[in-house]
Amino acid sequence: MERRYCEEKKEVVAIAKKAYAEKLMAGTSGNMSICCPEEGHVIITPSGYDYEIMEEKDIVVIDLEGNVIEGIHKPSSEWRMHAEIYKELPAVRAIVHTHSPYATSFAVLHQEIPLILIEMIPFLKGAVEVSPYAAQGSVEVGKNAVPVLERKNACLMANHGALAVGASLSGAYINSVYLEDAARIYHMARCVGTPVILEEPEKGE
C-alpha cells in the first residue's frame, strides 16, 4: 500500500520531540496535529505515548469523526478537541496542545495573559484569553476554545493547559513557544511589580 502523509508524520514527530525537549510537555501529556482539509484527515500524536521513542509509524491518521484511517495506536485522547477546531475554523491547519507550566499556571488561575510584549501581537494576536473548563477528552474542550481561537492564535484552557494554532505545524509550535514565554515573563514581572499593559492594536492594523 502506498504510504501516505509521510511528510506530515515526519513533521509531527520532529515537533513533538522538540516540544518535549523544550519542557513544554511533561510525561506523555500534550498532543499535536496537522489537518489535511481536502481529505478531511487529521495526522495526530498517539494516546499516552513516550515522546522519546516516538517514530513516524506511531503517528495516527483519523478522519474528523475519529475513525482511524491509519495507525497502530489509539489517537490522542483529545482528538475530539482537534476535530472540533478544524471543523469550525478552516484557517487553522495545525494545533499544538501542551501543559507548559507558566501558561498552564494562568489557566489554573483563570487569568488571561494581557498584552505585555510586542511579539504577542503578530504571533498570538494579542492578549491570551481563558476558555471555560470542560472534561478532558470531551468535544466541549474544543467547542469552548473556538470562540477564542476565532480571534486569537492561542488560548488558555481553564484548569487544563495551553493551546496554540497556526496555518502550519511549525507556526503553531512557534506560537506555543511565544505563549509560554509571555506567561513566564508576565509571572516574573508580577513577582517584582505591576506590569504595564500595552493597548490592543485596532483590528486590521
Ligand SMILES: [Zn+2]
Ligand atoms: Zn491536555
